[in-house]
Amino acid sequence: MAKIYTILLDGNKIATSKLEYGDPPMGVVFGEIDFHEKPLTYDFFSAYCKNNGVKATEDPEDKLINTETIPRLKVVNETGAEIKGIGCYIEGMDSDGFRLNIIGIPEAVYKEEFPHHIKAYEEKFKN
Numbered sequence: 100m101a102k103i104y105t106i107l108l109d110g111n112k113i114a115t116s117k118l119e120y121g122d123p124p125m126g127v128v129f130g131e132i133d134f135h136e137k138p139l140t141y142d143f144f145s146a147y148c149k150n151n152g153v154k155a156t157e158d159p160e161d162k163l164i165n166t167e168t169i170p171r172l173k174v175v176n177e178t179g180a181e182i183k184g185i186g187c188y189i190e191g192m193d194s195d196g197f198r199l200n201i202i203g204i205p206e207a208v209y210k211e212e213f214p215h216h217i218k219a220y221e222e223k224f225k226n
Contacts, residue, residue: 104116105174116131117131118182125203126204127203127204132191132197132199147169151169154166164190184205
């Protein structure tokens, strides 16, 4: 059974993610964002970034955004422990959904929290 991670923005739960993808050598995990109660859109993320001094690359016509690290964006596991890396950001578009990315997770934390990503990565090189 996949773990579910809670996504917090300014201390408020905005969504969850399974963080179903990873790149262990880079200390990276990412996954689709599941907005349970109130789906957030490009307009929300664009306004949030502008109002909070967060840089983002945007395409308003396609409703596409790729933020830089959002300091008040946090991800916690099922026990409430924060998954900390050197940065956490959001990318995506209204029509295709949004993805959460955490980069630079320390090796010890990665091994403990995401052993399935390490195993999948190692399996690629067994042959």
